[in-house]
Amino acid sequence: MAKSKTSFVCTECGSDFPRWQGQCSSCQEWNTISEVRLSSAPTRNPVANRQGYTGATQAKVQTLNEIDLQQLPRFSSGFSELDRVLGGGIVPGSAILIGGNPGAGKSTLLLQVMCQLAQARKALYITGEESLQQVAMRAQRLNLPVDKLRMLAETNVESICQLAEQEKPDIIVIDSIQVMHLDDIQSAPGSVSQVRESAAFLTRYAKQTGTAIIMVGHVTKDGSLAGPKVLEHCIDCAVMVDGSSDSRFRTLRGNKNRFGPVNELGVFAMTGQGLKEVSNPSAIFLSQAEEQAPGSIVMVVWEGTRPLLVEIQALADYTQLSNPRRVAVGLEQNRLAMLLAVMHRHGGLQMSDQDVFVNVVGGVRVAETGADLALLLALVSSFKNQVLPHDWVVFGEVGLSGEIRPVANGQERIQEAAKHGFKRAIVPAANAPKEAIKGIEIVPVKSLNEALDAI
Numbered sequence: 429m430a431k432s433k434t435s436f437v438c439t440e441c442g443s444d445f446p447r448w449q450g451q452c453s454s455c456q457e458w459n460t461i462s463e464v465r466l467s468s469a470p471t472r473n474p475v476a477n478r479q480g481y482t483g484a485t486q487a488k489v490q491t492l493n494e495i496d497l498q499q500l501p502r503f504s505s506g507f508s509e510l511d512r513v514l515g516g517g518i519v520p521g522s523a524i525l526i527g528g529n530p531g532a533g534k535s536t537l538l539l540q541v542m543c544q545l546a547q548a549r550k551a552l553y554i555t556g557e558e559s560l561q562q563v564a565m566r567a568q569r570l571n572l573p574v575d576k577l578r579m580l581a582e583t584n585v586e587s588i589c590q591l592a593e594q595e596k597p598d599i600i601v602i603d604s605i606q607v608m609h610l611d612d613i614q615s616a617p618g619s620v621s622q623v624r625e626s627a628a629f630l631t632r633y634a635k636q637t638g639t640a641i642i643m644v645g646h647v648t649k650d651g652s653l654a655g656p657k658v659l660e661h662c663i664d665c666a667v668m669v670d671g672s673s674d675s676r677f678r679t680l681r682g683n684k685n686r687f688g689p690v691n692e693l694g695v696f697a698m699t700g701q702g703l704k705e706v707s708n709p710s711a712i713f714l715s716q717a718e719e720q721a722p723g724s725i726v727m728v729v730w731e732g733t734r735p736l737l738v739e740i741q742a743l744a745d746y747t748q749l750s751n752p753r754r755v756a757v758g759l760e761q762n763r764l765a766m767l768l769a770v771m772h773r774h775g776g777l778q779m780s781d782q783d784v785f786v787n788v789v790g791g792v793r794v795a796e797t798g799a800d801l802a803l804l805l806a807l808v809s810s811f812k813n814q815v816l817p818h819d820w821v822v823f824g825e826v827g828l829s830g831e832i833r834p835v836a837n838g839q840e841r842i843q844e845a846a847k848h849g850f851k852r853a854i855v856p857a858a859n860a861p862k863e864a865i866k867g868i869e870i871v872p873v874k875s876l877n878e879a880l881d882a883i
Contacts (some may be wrong), residue, residue, distance in 0.1 A: 435464045437620050442661070465623040473777015502687075503598075506544035509695060509705045510537070512732070513667055513680045518599065521638040523631040523686065525605070525660070527645040528669030533678050534644050537669070537703050538601050539567060545599060547575040552597040556583040570702040583607050583617065585626045588822040589633050596877060597639060602630060604644035605659075623659060631662050661685060671698070675791060677712060691795075692732030710737035710848060713790035720818050723810030726850070727802035728823045728841035731792050735837065735844040737821070739789040740799065742806035744782040752781065758788030759799065767826060771804055774830030774876050777811065798835040800826035801854070804839070804876070805883055816883060819851040824859070830876040834858035842868065854882050 439462060441455040451458050502517030511517045514524070528534050536560075545551045555563055560581050567574045578595060582588050585608050592600060602608065608626040609617040616622065627643065634641040643663070660666050661766040664686045671678035680694035695706040706712060714726060714737060723742045728735050747753070757762045764786055772778050786803060788794055801824035809816050823841055825833040835841075838859030845853055848866040853870055860872035873879040 434628075436461050437464045437624075439620055442624075442739065454519050462620050464615065480741045480749060503545075503549070505539075505541045507541065507694075507703075508707055510541065510680065513682050513685075513692045513694040514665060515682075515685050515692075517619065518640050519664070519687050520598070520640055522665060523627075523634045523663040524640070524642045524665045525627075525645050525663045526642060526667045526669065527647050528671075529647055532669040532671050533696070533698055533703055534669050535603055536566065536570070536645065538603065538642060539563065539569065540572060540702050541857050542599070542601055543567060543572040543574060543577050547573060549599065550578070550595065550597040551576075552578045552580065552592060552595055552600045554582060554588055554600060554602050555603070556578050556581070557604055572702075573786040583609055584679075585610050585629050589629070592633070592637075599640045599642070602641065602643045604646060605630075606646050624662075627659050628662050657805065661764070670791065670793075677706070679791070681793075689732050693736070693792075710735075710844065713738045713792060714848075720815045722813050722815050723806050725802055725809065725816050726818075726821045726845075727799050728821055728845055729792075729796055729798055730835070730837050735794070735841045737844065737848055738792050738794070740802050741787045741789060742803065742810045743785040743812040744779060744807055746781060746783075747783045749783075751787070752779075753783045755784070756786045758791070758793050759786055759803065760795070763800070764803070765795075766828075767800055767804055768807075770826055770828060770830060770876065771807070775804070775808075775880060777808065779807070781857065782811065796833045796835070797825040797833075798823045798841075800824065801832060801856075801873075801879060804860065805854070805879065808883070809878065817852070819849065820854065820883075821845040821850045821852070822854045824854070824873070826876060832873050834877060842870065852860050854879060 436448050438452040438455060438457070438460050440457045440460045441452060443454040445461060448461055448463065452460055500520050502519055504511055504517050526534050526538065542551045542553050560579050563579065564574065578597065579608040580591065605623060605627055606618045610625050610629060613621050613625050630641050630643065631878060633639065665682065666684040667680055667682050669678055669680055676698050678696045678698055680696070682690045682692055684690060695712070696703040697706055724739060726737055726739050729738055754761065754764055764784065768779055768784065784807065802822040804826060805816070805822055823835060825835055827833050834856040838855060839861050839865045842853050842855065842861065842865055846865050850868060853868055855870060855872060857872035860870050863880050871882050873882060
């Protein structure tokens, strides 16, 4: 009987330890180290030999000038928004991980993609959580073409790779990686060792055969991908599907991408016919209210390769507590506290007796600094109880000395605002265009005081 060895692995960073301990010394997280039992049996190669693929079993040392730089031909998924997040399409031989909350639409989106791809390519859909009848019922409800998509209900990774060698598909979907298992690993499916080794086995198969593999991953209660952190290290692309149950819109955002940018955003609408692409994402994030209220203004953020118009709302309310609340939804909490200090020091507006609540409409998460100026102006509007005109748009970074710093792609942001009918733009002076843009008035500002005077 093969002797198994025991290791202790951190589920957050993937660090190994010889014995259990309460805190991970690498990432400083508590209670994230779990026991992993690994068999001493050697891991079999998922592909012994496949004709037509060079370099699968034999490797040689090469210099950089000897490597063929011919790019792998990407193929479209059938959805331009998904292709945008993936960096331009699906790369053959890549391993893609798609995660999201239950009910976010991961399986629905992948079923739509696979049914369309199956019309022109060999596609194989592996379901481990649902039966074949359940998947067929969903495809029938969505009115999808079901005549060419190959289906399989299996959870053993080695059996899946053996069958894939017979089918030779161009793309495989694994739904989901948490229920897959290897016979050599003695722990239960979903454990750290099973998820890590199953993902590594499938990724190795993708690289050796040139087959694109999309794996569905679960998320934890804090919204991060479940399983060890090394799961994100071994795959090529990680995409998160965001969207609350009370919203009909879903956003796709890349957390990691070896074949494109990681800050791209794709927007879908959940309908009775499945997920539909949103051609104009800016329109869905703008207010539809007939009457404007204080504390609301529209800003232009840059997501990947395109500008996005988003409404930001702020509420300042008097409090008798010694420690007023600072709540930011869609923005960084620490940056909100820093901007309030800048407002007090250089804007002359003190909010130490005010509860401050900030929200980005539509569930968008804004990570760039171009939202600083819009946030402060929205707070001033709420504090003074004065409504800002609905046809104004703002963007700009606020420095610690109160200066308004420029942001990237300023002219493209202004053009996007003008296209949607905005009449006035408060922008950093360095981002002001040299030539006037038709239909919109540009107000360049250099400091926070100039921006406050402009409103």
